Amino acid sequence: MSTIIFIKGNAVMVWSNYHARLHQLLKNRQILPKFSKILVGLSGGQDSLCLTRLMLDLQDKWGWKVAIAHCDHNWTLDEGLAEHIEAIAHDWGFDLYLERAKEKIPEKEASARKWRYQVLKDVAVSYGFDYVITAHTKSDRTETFLYNLIRGSGSDGLTSLYWTRKLADEVELVRPLLGFSRQDTGNFCQKYHLPIWEDSYNQNNKFARNRIRLDLIPYLQKEFNPQVENHIAQTTEILRADREFLDSQAQLILIEVATNQDTIDRKKLQDKHLSLQRRVIKLFLGQNLAKMPTFEQIEAVVNLIDAPNGSQTSSFGGGRAIAVRQNHIVVIRC
Numbered sequence: 001m002s003t004i005i006f007i008k009g010n011a012v013m014v015w016s017n018y019h020a021r022l023h024q025l026l027k028n029r030q031i032l033p034k035f036s037k038i039l040v041g042l043s044g045g046q047d048s049l050c051l052t053r054l055m056l057d058l059q060d061k062w063g064w065k066v067a068i069a070h071c072d073h074n075w076t077l078d079e080g081l082a083e084h085i086e087a088i089a090h091d092w093g094f095d096l097y098l099e100r101a102k103e104k105i106p107e108k109e110a111s112a113r114k115w116r117y118q119v120l121k122d123v124a125v126s127y128g129f130d131y132v133i134t135a136h137t138k139s140d141r142t143e144t145f146l147y148n149l150i151r152g153s154g155s156d157g158l159t160s161l162y163w164t165r166k167l168a169d170e171v172e173l174v175r176p177l178l179g180f181s182r183q184d185t186g187n188f189c190q191k192y193h194l195p196i197w198e199d200s201y202n203q204n205n206k207f208a209r210n211r212i213r214l215d216l217i218p219y220l221q222k223e224f225n226p227q228v229e230n231h232i233a234q235t236t237e238i239l240r241a242d243r244e245f246l247d248s249q250a251q252l253i254l255i256e257v258a259t260n261q262d263t264i265d266r267k268k269l270q271d272k273h274l275s276l277q278r279r280v281i282k283l284f285l286g287q288n289l290a291k292m293p294t295f296e297q298i299e300a301v302v303n304l305i306d307a308p309n310g311s312q313t314s315s316f317g318g319g320r321a322i323a324v325r326q327n328h329i330v331v332i333r334c
Contacts, residue, residue, distance in 0.1 A: 002006060005081065006268070007124050008251070008268075008282070014057060014192065015057070016053065016188075016191070018050075018180075018188050019054060019058065021179065021180070022058065022176060022177075022179075022180075023061070025176070026058075026062070026176065026238040029163060031164055031174050031176065032062070032064070032131060032133070032174055033174065034062050034063045034064070035062075035065075035127045036062075036064055036065075036130045036131055037064070037065045037128060037130045037131070037133075037277075038055065038064050038065070038067070038070050038093075038129065038130065038131045038133055039066075039067055039068075039069050039097070039120065039123060039124050039127075039129040039131070039132045039133070040055055040066060040067070040069065041069055041070075041071075041116070041120055041132065041135070042068045042069070042070050042088070042133045043070070043071075043131065043197075043199070044070075044081055044084055044085055044088075044162050044196070044197030044199070045135075045176075045184065045196065045197060045199050045202070045226070046182070046185050046186050046189045046194075047136070047137055047140075047177065047185045047192045047198045048134070048135040049185075049189055049196055049197075050135065050177070050180075050184075050185035050188045050189055050194070051116060051134075051135040051137075051176065051185075052068060052088075052092070052094075052132065053092075053188075053192065053194060054153040054188075056092055056093075056094070056198070060309075061255060064075050066094065067094055067095040067096070067097065067127075067129070068085070068088075068094045068095070068096045068097070069096075069097040069098075069099070069119070069120055069123050069132075070082065070085040070096065070098050070099070071099050071101075071115065071116045071119045071120075072098065072099065072100040072101060073101055073104070073112055073115075074101040074104045074105060074256060075104065075105070077199075078199075079091050079199055081295070082098060082100065082114055082197070084195070084197055085098065087195075087264060090231035090247045090311065092190050096229070097123045097127070098124070099119045101115070104105075109207055109209060109308065117173075118261050118292055119174075120132045120134075120167070120173075121167050121168050121171065124167065124168065124171045125168050125170070127173060129171060130170070130171065130172070130308070131171065131172050131173075131174050132167055132171060132172075132173050132174070133174045133175070133176055134173065134174075134175055135175075135177050135185070135226065136161055136175040136177060136178060136234050137177045137178065137180050137181060137184070137185060138177075138178055138180060138181045138182075138229050138230070139182035139183075139213070139217075140161060140180065140182075140230055141161045141178055141229075141232065141233055141236060142217060142228065142232045142233070143209055143212050143213050143231045144160060144161040145158050145161075145232050145235075145236060146212050146216060146217070146232075147209055147212055148160065152295065153242045154295070155239050155240075155242065156243065158236065158239055159236050159239045159240040159243055161175070161236075162178075162240055163175055163178055164238075165178075165231050168255070174215065178233070180293055181229055185323050217229070235263075245261065246275060246276065247279060248280055249276060249279075250276055250279035250280045250282075250283055251283065253268075253269075253272065253276060253280050254283050254284060256279050257269055258282065258284070259328065261287055261288065262286055262288055262330060262331035263328050263329070263330045263331075264280075264325060264328065264329050265327060265328055266304065266305045266324070266328060266329045268325045269305050270305055270306060274302070277302050278298055278299075278302055281293075281301045281302050282298050284301075285297060285298065285301065285316075288320070288331050289316055289317070289318070290318060290319070291317075293316075297313070297316060300313040300314075301313060301322050301329065304322060304323075304324050304329050305329070307324050309324050309325070309326055310323070311324045312321065312322060312324065312332065312334075313326050319333055319334060320332065320333060321334040
């Protein structure tokens with residue numbers, strides 16, 4: 001693997017195949033425009049360290065203004081991590097936004113992730129960043145796909161780890177390393193002797209995602225297909241495009257069939273494909289229920305499209321059910 005070193009004044013930038021890959025990917029996808037103000041989420045692990053260093057090396061070429069954000073969970077095994085991040089920010093010349101949890105964040109994947117994203121969002125909005133970027137890789141995409149598949153998710157869950165999504169009205173979340181594997185980021189950190197913080201929580205098998213990463217994926221690579229990460233990434237891209245098209249069609253159909261927020265014309269849904277019926281009903285329930293509907297709830301309402309007048313579902317919570325009233329499906333109090 002070739003390496004080119006450019007010297008500009010007192011600054012030295014290393015240009016490798018990793019830099020070229022990311023540079024070309026960003027040119028092709030146009031997900032981090034020139035002159036953007038970018039906040040990098042740095043955990044200290046190899047993925048985020050690789051991303052932060054690449055952004056440092058590419059920022060002059062793209063005219064970015066880049067800063068670091070770090071979320072200190074106040075976990076016992078993370079003692080010393082915040083100081084480690086402060087040293088990196090100082091050595092690499094980044095502004096650092098360090099958020100320490102006032103109370104210990106529960107050592108649960110969902111709780112910690114929710115808190116981190118809220119911190120990143122708040123910092124970005126408060127200080128005028130255009131983009132927040134995280135170091136999710138192709139390997140993370142595989143883990144997420146398998147995790148959600150096992151839990152029974154539909155295409156929304158299977159494609160949830162995507163290149164971009166809205167974090168706030170004026171802030172986009174971007175994942176520039178989805179074209180890189182965890183092996184790539186590890187090789188990069190080793191090549192440039194980057195100070196990786198070894199996170200012992202990533203080795204804890206009580207977390208489902210860790211078991212997928214440490215046990216299931218290596219098993220699939222060994223026993224079924226060594227290219228499983230690449231193939232799942234391709235599948236995710238295909239499913240995502242299909243999902244976006246179907247969602248756009250469902251939005252148009254809902255506008256057509258909705259009498260008001262809690263009433264739809266079921267006759268207008270009867271000639272639609274089952275896939276679109278499900279998506280329309282999901283949207284309809286989403287605007288009437290406190291929580292996102294489950295597959296079972298969606299199916300119960302889809303069955304009402306052709307059911308006899310007076311049919312209804314069991315309670316959906318909050319004292320509400322869905323019933324057939326002549327040609328309409330309506331939300332009722334039960």
